[in-house]
Amino acid sequence: MSSSSKIILLVEDNADDELLTQRALRKNNILNELVVVRDGQEALDYLFGQGAFAGRDLEHQPQVILLDLNLPKIGGIDVLKRLRADPRTDKLPVVVLTSSQEDDDVVRSYQHGANSYVRKPVDFVQFTESVRQLGLYWLVINQPAPR
Amino acid sequence: VSVESLLRGLLVLVGIVVVGGVALWYVNNDTLAGSRAQVLRTRAIQAELMHVKEAVLEIEVAVRGYALSNDPAELAAVDRHTAEARAAQTKLGELTADMPAQRDRVAALDRVLDTELEAVSRAVEQARANPAAAPDASLGARNAALAELAALHDAMSAEEQTMYEARRRTALRSTSRMSWLGAVALIVLIAFTAVMYVLIRRQLGNQRVAAEQINRSEKFLSAVVENIPAMVFVKEAGELRFERFNRAGEQLLGVSRTDLLGKNDHDMFPREQAEFFIAKDRETLSGKEILDIPEEPIETSGGKRWLHTRKVPILDDDGRPAYLLGISEDITSQKQRMEALREARDATEAANRELEAFAYSVAHDLRAPLRAIDGFSHAVLEDHRAQLPAEAIDFLGRVRTASHRMGEVIDALLELSRLTRVDIQRERIDLSAKARGLLDELAKAHPDRKVELVIEPGLTAYGDLRLLRQALGNLLSNAWKYTQHVTAARIEVGRQKTGERAFFVRDNGAGFDMAHKDKLFAPFQRLHAQREFEGHGIGLVTAARVIQRHGGRIWADAAVGQGATFYFVIPEVSV
Numbered sequence: 001m002s003s004s005s006k007i008i009l010l011v012e013d014n015a016d017d018e019l020l021t022q023r024a025l026r027k028n029n030i031l032n033e034l035v036v037v038r039d040g041q042e043a044l045d046y047l048f049g050q051g052a053f054a055g056r057d058l059e060h061q062p063q064v065i066l067l068d069l070n071l072p073k074i075g076g077i078d079v080l081k082r083l084r085a086d087p088r089t090d091k092l093p094v095v096v097l098t099s100s101q102e103d104d105d106v107v108r109s110y111q112h113g114a115n116s117y118v119r120k121p122v123d124f125v126q127f128t129e130s131v132r133q134l135g136l137y138w139l140v141i142n143q144p145a146p147r
Numbered sequence: 148v149s150v151e152s153l154l155r156g157l158l159v160l161v162g163i164v165v166v167g168g169v170a171l172w173y174v175n176n177d178t179l180a181g182s183r184a185q186v187l188r189t190r191a192i193q194a195e196l197m198h199v200k201e202a203v204l205e206i207e208v209a210v211r212g213y214a215l216s217n218d219p220a221e222l223a224a225v226d227r228h229t230a231e232a233r234a235a236q237t238k239l240g241e242l243t244a245d246m247p248a249q250r251d252r253v254a255a256l257d258r259v260l261d262t263e264l265e266a267v268s269r270a271v272e273q274a275r276a277n278p279a280a281a282p283d284a285s286l287g288a289r290n291a292a293l294a295e296l297a298a299l300h301d302a303m304s305a306e307e308q309t310m311y312e313a314r315r316r317t318a319l320r321s322t323s324r325m326s327w328l329g330a331v332a333l334i335v336l337i338a339f340t341a342v343m344y345v346l347i348r349r350q351l352g353n354q355r356v357a358a359e360q361i362n363r364s365e366k367f368l369s370a371v372v373e374n375i376p377a378m379v380f381v382k383e384a385g386e387l388r389f390e391r392f393n394r395a396g397e398q399l400l401g402v403s404r405t406d407l408l409g410k411n412d413h414d415m416f417p418r419e420q421a422e423f424f425i426a427k428d429r430e431t432l433s434g435k436e437i438l439d440i441p442e443e444p445i446e447t448s449g450g451k452r453w454l455h456t457r458k459v460p461i462l463d464d465d466g467r468p469a470y471l472l473g474i475s476e477d478i479t480s481q482k483q484r485m486e487a488l489r490e491a492r493d494a495t496e497a498a499n500r501e502l503e504a505f506a507y508s509v510a511h512d513l514r515a516p517l518r519a520i521d522g523f524s525h526a527v528l529e530d531h532r533a534q535l536p537a538e539a540i541d542f543l544g545r546v547r548t549a550s551h552r553m554g555e556v557i558d559a560l561l562e563l564s565r566l567t568r569v570d571i572q573r574e575r576i577d578l579s580a581k582a583r584g585l586l587d588e589l590a591k592a593h594p595d596r597k598v599e600l601v602i603e604p605g606l607t608a609y610g611d612l613r614l615l616r617q618a619l620g621n622l623l624s625n626a627w628k629y630t631q632h633v634t635a636a637r638i639e640v641g642r643q644k645t646g647e648r649a650f651f652v653r654d655n656g657a658g659f660d661m662a663h664k665d666k667l668f669a670p671f672q673r674l675h676a677q678r679e680f681e682g683h684g685i686g687l688v689t690a691a692r693v694i695q696r697h698g699g700r701i702w703a704d705a706a707v708g709q710g711a712t713f714y715f716v717i718p719e720v721s722v
Contacts, residue, residue, distance in 0.1 A: 014515055016516070016518070016519035017515060017518065017519070019522075020518065020519065099512075099514045099518075100511060101558075101561065102507075103569070120518060121518075122517045122518050122553075122554030122557075123521055123554065125525065127518065127522065
């Protein structure tokens with residue numbers, strides 16, 4: 001499996017952040033397929049192959065999910081809970097990528113099974129660096145659970 | 148001399164007078180009785196003497212008649228008067244049996260009478276034998292006897308008279324003694340009565356004064372109880388009936404004392420309340436200690452009120468509960484104020500929480516657009532730099548710098564807001580080690596700086612590790628920052644040796660004018676130009692907030708160009 005076949009799922013409702021994340025990935029030469037969903041419901045539909053994503057091949061799950069917390073419809077924490085409650089998704093790596101630095105958000109994220117918590121910096125250079133390290137770690141270094 | 152001893156003396160005196168009087172009366176009575184008997188005897192003796200004298204004269208008359216007439220009737224008269232004389236003589240003997248002098252005279256009288264009667268017998272014989280013979284041969288003897296009889300008779304009479312006089316004097320003396328005694332008794336009695344009068348008067352006076360005093364103090368106490376600006380009531384310990392009630396109580400309950408006194412709680416209040424009051428009364432009386440009831444509801448004619456009541460057991464001399472004293476303060480308005488205050492506080496807290504949540508979400512939501520501003524400025528610079536004039540490139544650089552600064556301000560604000568919300572978890576913290584670590588980080592971040600660091604070892608504080616590290620970090624960052632233009636920079640961390648033993652962070656940097664010290668701990672207030680020293684004016688506010696949340700205080704001492712010292716105290720116990 002080539003690294004390019006590994007999907008990154010970005011759950012992000014802010015179009016600017018979406019564009020900046022894409023740019024940061026590109027800048028770091030991370031050319032994996034990036035799937036972007038814009039709210040919690042869409043994220044769940046994608047991961048469970050339902051709704052707009054009905055019939056999707058669930059064998060091909062993302063290598064890493066970049067999850068914002070502040071999302072329309074279903075919030076990030078609820079998405080996390082649903083993923084961890086289902087055997088099809090309970091072992092997927094989830095990186096919480098958000099603006100919040102609230103202790104509460106950090107603690108709840110880990111409590112509900114987040115694998116990592118990264119705060120988006122304002123400075124794009126720093127942001128790019130964060131994305132670089134994330135890509136390196138989750139797409140190259142990290143060994144995911146076998147299917 | 149006390150009144151009591153005076154009274155006792157008088158009583159003794161009265162006793163003596165009574166006893167003496169009675170004794171004297173007895174003696175006097177005896178004396179008088181004796182005297183009377185003596186007088187009677189004297190009279191009897193004189194009468195008998197008269198009898199003898201008359202009988203003898205009658206005998207003489209009869210004898211002489213017989214001598215003239217030889218009439219036998221005269222002889223019979225002689226015999227009869229002789230018998231009378233003898234009888235009288237015998238009586239005299241009896242009457243003078245215990246009087247030796249008179250007795251001797253009576254004996255002499257007997258002998259003279261015998262002589263007389265013998266001479267009379269001889270004269271009778273002569274007259275019978277020789278009726279005409281005269282003169283009588285026995286006449287001489289009889290005249291002598293008669294003379295002797297008369298002498299004896301006078302002697303005895305005189306003797307009796309003398310004795311009578313003596314007895315009369317004795318009786319008089321006795322009577323006079325009795326009179327004296329009576330006078331003395333009267334005087335003693337008058338004195339006694341006078342003393343008694345004075346005493347009783349004085350006693351009555353004292354009683355009146357005492358009664359007045361009791362009356363006065365009763366009035367005083369009543370006035371005190373009456374005017375106490377709290378409800379005061381007294382119940383007897385048995386059936387807990389009201390015995391006393393004051394004006395404040397009447398006003399509070401809207402009940403007059405005439406309606407209340409003599410009744411118990413069941414007569415006055417709803418059952419549940421009455422039972423509560425009575426239970427507390429009993430508890431007080433059996434516990435024999437003051438009971439404090441901080442809040443109790445009570446039904447009054449003006450509606451429900453809240454009381455703060457203290458119940459006090461009043462014990463008798465044997466330590467048994469006698470009365471229950473109650474003092475109640477109307478705390479209704481106080482309670483309402485507290486309630487209003489609590490509501491206001493809750494509302495304020497809720498509003499504060501809302502405001503903080505709002506501030507947080509605003510700050511939070513500002514970061515995303517900032518990131519876009521910075522990110523796309525960066526993108527333009529990166530992708531289209533060749534097409535841009537130098538000025539546009541400069542402007543975009545300024546846009547990025549500004550957004551970075553704004554990001555920092557937002558982060559600082561978020562941190563400040565976080566500090567006001569997190570719970571403090573205290574532990575023992577090695578401040579020396581923390582200061583060392585923080586300064587090492589600063590030194591690493593600015594390898595070009597040379598700063599002399601003086602850290603007093605063994606400084607510890609009892610506080611929240613994260614918060615205190617934040618505060619200390621801000622103070623040290625400031626010290627680091629404001630010494631950047633000094634040639635021999637020096638930062639000192641230590642603790643005062645005296646007084647409040649405050650910790651301090653001292654630098655020899657730019658310092659500031661103490662005239663502006665009020666602005667030090669206010670947000671966004673800066674004492675230095677941005678181009679001189681970077682900063683957003685929240686670091687010191689954050690440090691102050693941390694110290695304040697620990698119940699401590701922070702202050703500064705500085706002078707322009709002579710460095711600044713920030714002192715802070717962290718109490719050892721949570722407040």
